[in-house]
Amino acid sequence: MVSTSTTSNTAAKQKVFDLMLTFVKSKCLYVATRLGIFDLVNKGEQTVESLAQKTNTDTERLYFILRALAHVDVLEEKPGRVFAPTETSALLVTDGEPSAGHLVMHLIEPAQWDAWKILPEALEKGVVPFELANNKGVYQHCYDNEWSKDTFIKAMSFLTNSQVDGLLNAYDFGQYETVMDVGGGQGGLIANIVKRYGCKGILFDMPEVAETAREYIGSLGVDPDAIEIKTGDVFKEIPQGAEAIVMKHFISAWSDQDARKILANCKQALPQDGRLILLQSFVPDLDEPKTEADGIMPGIFAVQINVATSGGGWRTKKQFQELFETSGFKLEKIIKTDNSLSGMEFSLQ
Numbered sequence: 001m002v003s004t005s006t007t008s009n010t011a012a013k014q015k016v017f018d019l020m021l022t023f024v025k026s027k028c029l030y031v032a033t034r035l036g037i038f039d040l041v042n043k044g045e046q047t048v049e050s051l052a053q054k055t056n057t058d059t060e061r062l063y064f065i066l067r068a069l070a071h072v073d074v075l076e077e078k079p080g081r082v083f084a085p086t087e088t089s090a091l092l093v094t095d096g097e098p099s100a101g102h103l104v105m106h107l108i109e110p111a112q113w114d115a116w117k118i119l120p121e122a123l124e125k126g127v128v129p130f131e132l133a134n135n136k137g138v139y140q141h142c143y144d145n146e147w148s149k150d151t152f153i154k155a156m157s158f159l160t161n162s163q164v165d166g167l168l169n170a171y172d173f174g175q176y177e178t179v180m181d182v183g184g185g186q187g188g189l190i191a192n193i194v195k196r197y198g199c200k201g202i203l204f205d206m207p208e209v210a211e212t213a214r215e216y217i218g219s220l221g222v223d224p225d226a227i228e229i230k231t232g233d234v235f236k237e238i239p240q241g242a243e244a245i246v247m248k249h250f251i252s253a254w255s256d257q258d259a260r261k262i263l264a265n266c267k268q269a270l271p272q273d274g275r276l277i278l279l280q281s282f283v284p285d286l287d288e289p290k291t292e293a294d295g296i297m298p299g300i301f302a303v304q305i306n307v308a309t310s311g312g313g314w315r316t317k318k319q320f321q322e323l324f325e326t327s328g329f330k331l332e333k334i335i336k337t338d339n340s341l342s343g344m345e346f347s348l349q
Contacts, residue, residue, distance in 0.1 A: 025072055028065045030108035033101045038092040045084035102154035111141050115307050130308045138308045143208050153186055160188040166337035173197045180242035183250035185209055186216040194226050201227035202242050234262045238269040248279035254311040256323055263327035275347055276329055281340040283316045292340035320344060
């Protein structure tokens with residue numbers, strides 16, 4: 001008979017080994033995505049020799065990576081070192097619309113990885129790891145590197161697309177004549193809001209981010225002219241003209257000090273009866289579930305945000321409420337969806 005303590009100890013060892021080698025899974029996932037392995041396999045099962053030839057890689061070393069991905073059910077390995085697609089690998093295809101593959105490449109690209117390598121030093125100095133490793137901020141890095149910028153924009157579009165239906169089912173944007181998405185990237189969120197509720201839309205972001213927005217909005221089946229695209233700097237001024245401002249995964253990239261500057265500009269832009277709608281994955285309090293329905297663990301994701309940006313990362317609902325209330329807003333309601341993207345609606349105090 002196996003004792004309970006022995007069983008528990010075995011489970012603990014398994015957890016340690018899994019955590020210890022999680023970085024191997026991540027890097028294998030990144031390399032296969034960056035090489036276009038999932039794009040190739042999605043067209044039909046192939047031998048490792050064929051995949052190596054098409055990706056200009058060493059056959060035997062590539063095999064180790066693909067076999068590992070098969071062991072965690074990302075790919076399926078068949079006799080003869082043949083690899084076939086799975087439901088998981090289909091999500092990582094990057095030669096079409098924005099996908100989870102773009103998010104993988106953004107989060108694990110070399111510049112991001114460099115930040116993790118110097119994390120102990122950054123902790124000692126109390127500085128942003130990404131900035132210490134790359135001598136620039138993550139957003140500046142993306143703007144300076146065409147591949148990184150394109151991948152980042154598509155990664156954010158994927159996140160929006162994967163979560164937007166749950167949001168639109170949980171919150172009525174039809175109560176507003178005009179909704180503005182601040183930091184809205186290519187415009188996926190505002191396009192879906194306009195498409196579902198028939199309101200007018202405004203997209204506000206930096207010029208280099210919004211430059212492809214009109215084309216992307218059109219690809220979603222929305223008349224680009226239904227959404228006014230405005231560009232500028234949130235720290236200087238946010239345009240007027242909307243009864244509601246939405247910010248999705250945007251304010252969490254900034255420190256409390258910077259966030260208050262942005263919120264002050266939001267307050268200036270809104271009418272007295274306007275609403276500011278924070279859309280965010282919230283870090284759970286001690287008594288709340290740690291994993292959301294879509295598999296995201298906000299407390300884990302928050303570390304990545306903190307390592308990459310100068311902001312405080314993802315916060316709890318209580319922390320966001322305090323931040324917004326000290327910036328002149330009042331919490332009206334919590335918006336709960338069926339995925340990790342939830343919301344908080346604020347009015348002006």
